[in-house]
Amino acid sequence: MHISVTDIKKRYGKKEVLKNISFSASGGECIGIIGKNGSGKSTLISILAGIIRADAGSFFVEDRDALKEDTVRHDLVAYVPQGTPIIEELSARDNLRMWYRPEDLKKQLESGFLKVLGIDEFLDVTAGKMSLGMKKRLSIGCAINNNPKVLLLDEPTAALDLVCKEAVYAYLRAFMESGGVLILATHDIYEISMCSGCYLLKEGILEPYSYNNDMTDLLNRI
Amino acid sequence: MSTGTYFYGQIKRIVKLFPGIFTLSLVFALVIGVAGVLNARHTDYNKVTSKYNVGFLCGTDDALLSMGLQFIGSIDDTQLIVNTFQYDTEEAGFDALHNNEIKVLVVVPDGFMDALMYSDDSPVIKLYAASQKGITTVIMEEVVNIFSDDMIYTEAGLYSLQEDLDYTSLSQEEKTKLNDKLFITYMNALLSRGLLTEIEHIGLGDGMSFMAFFFCGIVLFYTVMLSFCSISFFLDSHTEFFMIARSKGVKPSSQILTEYASFFISNLICSLFTLFCVYVLFAAKMVGIEEFSKDLFPRYIRFSGYFILVLIELTSFTFLLFEVMRGIINKFLLPFLVLIGFSFLSGYFYPRSFLPDAACTIGEYLPTGVAYDVISSGVTGVFNAKSMLMLAAYTAVFLILVTYARRIRIERGID
Numbered sequence: 145m146h147i148s149v150t151d152i153k154k155r156y157g158k159k160e161v162l163k164n165i166s167f168s169a170s171g172g173e174c175i176g177i178i179g180k181n182g183s184g185k186s187t188l189i190s191i192l193a194g195i196i197r198a199d200a201g202s203f204f205v206e207d208r209d210a211l212k213e214d215t216v217r218h219d220l221v222a223y224v225p226q227g228t229p230i231i232e233e234l235s236a237r238d239n240l241r242m243w244y245r246p247e248d249l250k251k252q253l254e255s256g257f258l259k260v261l262g263i264d265e266f267l268d269v270t271a272g273k274m275s276l277g278m279k280k281r282l283s284i285g286c287a288i289n290n291n292p293k294v295l296l297l298d299e300p301t302a303a304l305d306l307v308c309k310e311a312v313y314a315y316l317r318a319f320m321e322s323g324g325v326l327i328l329a330t331h332d333i334y335e336i337s338m339c340s341g342c343y344l345l346k347e348g349i350l351e352p353y354s355y356n357n358d359m360t361d362l363l364n365r366i
Numbered sequence: 367m368s369t370g371t372y373f374y375g376q377i378k379r380i381v382k383l384f385p386g387i388f389t390l391s392l393v394f395a396l397v398i399g400v401a402g403v404l405n406a407r408h409t410d411y412n413k414v415t416s417k418y419n420v421g422f423l424c425g426t427d428d429a430l431l432s433m434g435l436q437f438i439g440s441i442d443d444t445q446l447i448v449n450t451f452q453y454d455t456e457e458a459g460f461d462a463l464h465n466n467e468i469k470v471l472v473v474v475p476d477g478f479m480d481a482l483m484y485s486d487d488s489p490v491i492k493l494y495a496a497s498q499k500g501i502t503t504v505i506m507e508e509v510v511n512i513f514s515d516d517m518i519y520t521e522a523g524l525y526s527l528q529e530d531l532d533y534t535s536l537s538q539e540e541k542t543k544l545n546d547k548l549f550i551t552y553m554n555a556l557l558s559r560g561l562l563t564e565i566e567h568i569g570l571g572d573g574m575s576f577m578a579f580f581f582c583g584i585v586l587f588y589t590v591m592l593s594f595c596s597i598s599f600f601l602d603s604h605t606e607f608f609m610i611a612r613s614k615g616v617k618p619s620s621q622i623l624t625e626y627a628s629f630f631i632s633n634l635i636c637s638l639f640t641l642f643c644v645y646v647l648f649a650a651k652m653v654g655i656e657e658f659s660k661d662l663f664p665r666y667i668r669f670s671g672y673f674i675l676v677l678i679e680l681t682s683f684t685f686l687l688f689e690v691m692r693g694i695i696n697k698f699l700l701p702f703l704v705l706i707g708f709s710f711l712s713g714y715f716y717p718r719s720f721l722p723d724a725a726c727t728i729g730e731y732l733p734t735g736v737a738y739d740v741i742s743s744g745v746t747g748v749f750n751a752k753s754m755l756m757l758a759a760y761t762a763v764f765l766i767l768v769t770y771a772r773r774i775r776i777e778r779g780i781d
Contacts, residue, residue, distance in 0.1 A: 186779065193613040196777050214615060223613040225779075229606035231375060233382040242375040243367050243614075287610060289367065 145171030145206070145293055147325050152201030154187055161187050163348040165201065169341065171293070171323040174316075176330055176339030178353060180366050183345045185329035186226065189298045192327065193223035205294055222292035226299045228279035229286070232272040236263055236282050239271060243289035258285050260315045277308025284315065294325045301332060313338070333359070367614040373624035380628040383598050384635075390595040391636035395588055399644070402584035403653055419467060421451045423459035424474035431474065463494060470494065524552055575656040578745050583714040586738055588640070589677055590705045590714075592633050593684035599629060600688040600697060608776050618772040622765065630681045637677060641670055657745050665747070672744025676737040679757045682764035683733050689768045689775075708734040733760045 148168035154161045161184045169175050177185050190196040192203050194210070194217045203210045210217040230239045240249055240263070252258040253267070261281045271279060280300070288295065300316075301309045316338070320326055328335055336342060336355050344353040344365060355362060380387075422435050435450050451468055453459035463471045471494040527548055531541050574582065608621060645666050647653045658665050687701035711729035712718060718729045718738070729735045739753035 190609070190777075190779070193609075195609050195612050217613070218615045221613075223610060225606040225609050227606040229604075229610040231379055231604070231607060232602050233379050234375065238375070238378050242371045283610075290614070 145323055145325065147206075147294055148202075148204045149192065150202045150204070152188065152191060152203070153199045154184070154191060154196070155199055160348050162191075162198075162350075165345075165350045167341070167343055167350065169325045169327070171325060172320050173341065174320055174326040174328065174339045176328050176336050176342040177345055177350075178330065178336060178342055178362070178366065179345035184348060185345055186298050188345065188350075189223070189296050189327065189329050193217075193221065193296050195223070210294075219290060220293045221296065222287045222290060222294070223296045224284050224287045224298065224300060226302060228271075228276070228283045230271045230279060230282055233270070235268050235270050236274070236278075236285075237267045239282060239286055240267075240289075243286045248289070252285075257288055257315060257318065260318050261285050262311055275308075277304050277311070280304055280308060281311055281315075284312065288319075292324065294327065295319060296327050298329045299331065300328065301335065309334075367611060367616055369616055369620040369624060372611060372616045372621065373627065376624050376628040377631075380596075380599060380632045383596070384632060386598065387596045387632055388636055388639075391592055391640065394591060394595060395640040395643075398584060398588050398591070399640075402580060405580070418469055419449045419451065421453055421459050421462050421468035421471045422474060423453045423456060423471060425476070426452060426454055460494075524548065574742055574745055577653075577655040578657050578742075579717065581655050582738065582741050582745060585641075585673065586676070586680075586712075586734070586741060587709055587714045589637060589673075589680050589737075590684070590709055590734065592637060593629075593681060593688070594698070594702070595636065596629060596632050597688065597698060599632070601694060605775055605779060608772065609779065612776050618776060619769045622769045622772055626682065626685055626765065626768075629685055630678065633677060633681050634674070637673070638670075641673065655745070657747075668747065669741075669744040672741055675754070675757060676741050679733060679761045679764075680737055682761045682768070686764045686768045686771070690771050705734070708732050711735065712738050714738065731756075733764075736760060 146168065147170075148166075150166045152162055152165040165188060167175060177188060179185050187196060191198045191201075191211070194214065198211060201211070205216055205220050208216045210221055231242075240258070244252065249258075253264045258264065261284060263281055263285045266274065266278050266282075269278070271282065274282070284297075284300070295316075297316075301312050304312065313334075316326060328339065330336060337357075339355075342353045342355055343350045346366070353362075353365070424431055424435075426432055432452065435452055451462065453462065453471075456473075459471050459473070462468045473494065528545060531544055534541070536544070608618075611621060612618065644653075645662075648655075648658060648662055648666065658669075684701060684705070687704060688697055691697040691700055709715065711721070711725055712732050712735035713721075713729060714734070718726050718735070721729060730739070736753050736756045739750055740757050743750045743753065
């Protein structure tokens with residue numbers, strides 16, 4: 145399993161948000177994208193998820209360009225946005241039913257990633273009555289319905305308490321162990337330390353960054 | 367995720383929200399229905415009692431002028447719309463105007479009758495209106511027409527004939543006899559015309575009976591406002607849900623179509639239930655309109671068919687408004703103001719033809735105005751191809767615009 149992102153460009157009007165963004169990763173790796181608010185992290189993740197069109201560039205998963213072939217993206221890539229993309233009026237079960245085939249849902253809840261995320265514990269709770277951590281876990285659960293090989297997460301544990309964070313991290317570790325590629329846009333130090341490779345996004349340019357537990361250095365460079 | 371499962375989710379949502387939506391729509395239908403029926407039954411226009419009070423400031427010592435004013439308030443063209451009052455003094459006339467006893471004061475200057483006789487146009491009649499826009503303007507025009515067509519020309523003709531008599535070689539006694547005969551003939555002609563004309567008050571609005579006009583207005587206003595009963599469908603921010611659905615292959619167009627379908631089905635169920643209740647009232651003859659007095663069932667079915675077409679268009683319009691507005695207050699307030707304004711211009715509360723020309727034209731081409739024309743076709747049974755085409759075009763345009771708005775919303779992550 146290998147992915148490569150090559151020369152992604154994006155411009156909003158006169159502002160060039162992303163300039164020739166390139167990186168690559170193999171199965172089991174976690175790539176962290178670091179940068180201050182407004183630096184373009186979410187834009188990059190959204191492009192890779194197929195929500196925004198890039199002006200140029202490619203995103204190869206194995207040997208197929210996911211930016212050009214929708215089916216590749218639908219089959220192999222999953223995206224979890226910053227918030228909680230679930231329907232508040234529906235229960236966890238009904239939310240999941242929108243994304244999973246019944247037999248897959250049953251299987252995932254019994255022994256799959258949905259079990260790892262602990263969603264089986266609050267299946268019949270209406271989303272509007274869930275805690276933020278439950279919503280986040282449910283969001284991830286909905287996003288990974290296609291058993292993805294590449295998981296794109298935009299600040300996955302922002303505003304979660306420690307217990308919820310740990311549930312999410314448990315899943316992310318399991319995902320990487322299964323050979324998946326994780327791409328994280330994050331501000332979280334623990335998540336940065338989880339990454340096998342980090343990149344700093346500043347003024348539209350992505351540069352490799354090696355985090356060595358030096359917060360001052362990170363703050364100076366960001 | 368497929369478009370089908372996305373649709374399933376939206377239907378589930380609307381089902382969860384439906385008890386509230388349905389209850390609200392019933393309460394709303396009841397309130398607007400009762401208010402509308404009471405208004406239609408007791409309105410002054412229906413009783414033909416709401417006349418425009420017109421005051422005339424002129425000398426009461428001129429018998430011919432007084433007679434002319436009396437005729438203004440009694441002949442066929444005017445008896446339904448004006449009451450006349452005559453004032454001797456300027457103070458009395460303007461007091462009446464300021465006290466809202468009259469809407470217009472017509473000042474007939476001294477020497478006006480002599481000017482008619484000698485074809486001198488220097489003394490000009492002046493009209494003072496209590497207000498200047500809207501219905502007052504329309505009635506003012508009517509009053510001017512009455513004055514110019516019925517009073518001035520007729521009496522100018524009478525004076526000319528009197529003047530012609532002076533040039534004959536007849537004696538004064540014979541002239542007086544002929545003069546009286548001429549005057550009596552004139553009066554008889556006016557009275558005969560008034561008596562021979564039977565006026566049937568068929569209504570106010572666009573070829574429909576009075577009650578049918580009100581029925582259409584009430585139904586359309588209900589339809590426009592019905593969407594507010596479902597506003598909970600639009601209140602939570604679902605941008606990230608739309609984003610993730612987009613990344614899973616559910617395109618904005620598919621999202622919009624499935625959401626619109628769910629929204630429409632909810633509105634359809636609520637409105638069909640309300641229409642059924644109205645049908646029961648019609649069948650029980652508790653309320654009624656002239657157009658449905660015969661063959662109620664087939665005509666009501668025809669009307670319901672047209673209504674569904676209108677519902678398709680108005681639902682797409684409100685869907686667009688709710689989609690583009692951000693924030694709970696804006697989402698409610700701005701569409702409400704837009705829809706109230708559009709409803710007024712489109713003649714939901716008052717016949718469109720009573721509005722000034724420009725407003726009338728604008729109202730006709732607004733989406734709400736097109737809906738009015740289509741639904742009135744449903745009442746009268748007269749097919750209006752132009753309105754149907756415009757209705758379809760508006761629906762298509764709204765759905766395209768809302769799809770575009772959704773695409774922008776997803777791409778920019780607008781909450």
